[in-house]
Each structure stands twice: as C-alpha cells, then as structure tokens.
Amino acid sequence: MTTPTPVVEDGQVTAGSSSRRGPRADRPRARRSFTPAQKQAYLDGYEAARAIGDGEGYLRREGLYSSLMSEWRRARDAGLLEGKSDGAPVGRPSAEQAEIARLKRELEVTRSKLATTETALDIMGKARELLASISKSEQERQDEQQRGPR
Known part of the structure; x- marks a missing residue:
C-alpha cells in the first residue's frame, strides 16, 4: 500500500500523488469543434476500422466518443454534411430528414x-x-x- 506523497501547489502543501495529477490538473481543455469535412473523414476512418474489428481502438486513438459517431452518421445519412462550408453549422436532422435517412438505410x-x-x-x-x-x-x-x- 502506498501513501500519498505531499505535493506543493501554489505554495500550499497538499496530500496527493506526485506521479499522477489527473486529466484536469492544468486546466480544463477547450471544447473541440469539427468541420463537416472532418466529420466525414472521421466517419470514414471509423467505419473502415470497424470493418477490421478496431472501431473502439480508432475512437481511443482519435479521442472521440461513439456517441459522436452515431450523431454524425445520422447527420450524414440525412444529407446534412454534404455541401457545407467549413464554418457552417450542421445542426440536427429534422424529423423528415431523419425519416428519409432511415428509409434509405432500409432500402439498402x-x-x-x-x-x-x-x-x-x-x-x-x-x-x-x-x-x-x-x-x-x-x-x-x-x-x-x-x-x-x-
């Protein structure tokens, strides 16, 4: 059993481990944003990785969540990623767009x-x-x- 090593931060001594400070030790990270082209590229990479059985590994390497892939796939299937400029917001598909995407998948x-x-x-x-x-x-x-x- 190891005992926490004292750590000096801002002139204060606190109990903690000097070897591991945690993901937010420095400061919170800025929220990332992705262009429609980047989303499409990540989707393509993820689907290729899934085809060889490495989908989760791809997500870990890229620092992405599976929920993002689901959301981006819905947007792509609804046609929301096509023809968008880099700064244009993508948004969520409307009910009609979601139904069209569902029917396209069903047709395939x-x-x-x-x-x-x-x-x-x-x-x-x-x-x-x-x-x-x-x-x-x-x-x-x-x-x-x-x-x-x-």
Whole structure:
C-alpha cells in the first residue's frame, strides 16, 4: 500500500500523488469543434476500422466518443454534411430528414437481401438442371442395360 506523497501547489502543501495529477490538473481543455469535412473523414476512418474489428481502438486513438459517431452518421445519412462550408453549422436532422435517412438505410438492406436471394435462386436453378441431367443420364444407362448388349 502506498501513501500519498505531499505535493506543493501554489505554495500550499497538499496530500496527493506526485506521479499522477489527473486529466484536469492544468486546466480544463477547450471544447473541440469539427468541420463537416472532418466529420466525414472521421466517419470514414471509423467505419473502415470497424470493418477490421478496431472501431473502439480508432475512437481511443482519435479521442472521440461513439456517441459522436452515431450523431454524425445520422447527420450524414440525412444529407446534412454534404455541401457545407467549413464554418457552417450542421445542426440536427429534422424529423423528415431523419425519416428519409432511415428509409434509405432500409432500402439498402432490402437491396442487399434481394441480391442474396437472387443469387440463391440462380444457384438453386443450376442445381436443379444438374440433378435433371444426372437423372436423365442415369435413366439412359438403365434403359441400355435392360436392352442388353447387341
């Protein structure tokens, strides 16, 4: 067990650890702000990192929160990040913009499922043709055996 080491701050001696003073020991940090282009770049980087399983690591390295990514993704999907100048406020999507973004995401999911279903049906059709071909050749072989050698 370690005992706190006395620390001298502003001429006063206080109990504390000299090795670790905390994140706000100097002063509070200024709030960061991001341009729409930066938000889009962070979103792209985060989504690429998530694709390889390192989304949380990316957020830690960049000093960002997952709630920011969610908020920025909603804004991007609602079209609020497109065509904005660097100083322009982005704001939150209106109810209509949020609904449009939700429907766009739903449409993409539906299109993906449709493509998968079409591929599966194509494979099933080819498998059916193969089985019919095998069945036909087997039937021809049996008919030839019944007729006997010539």
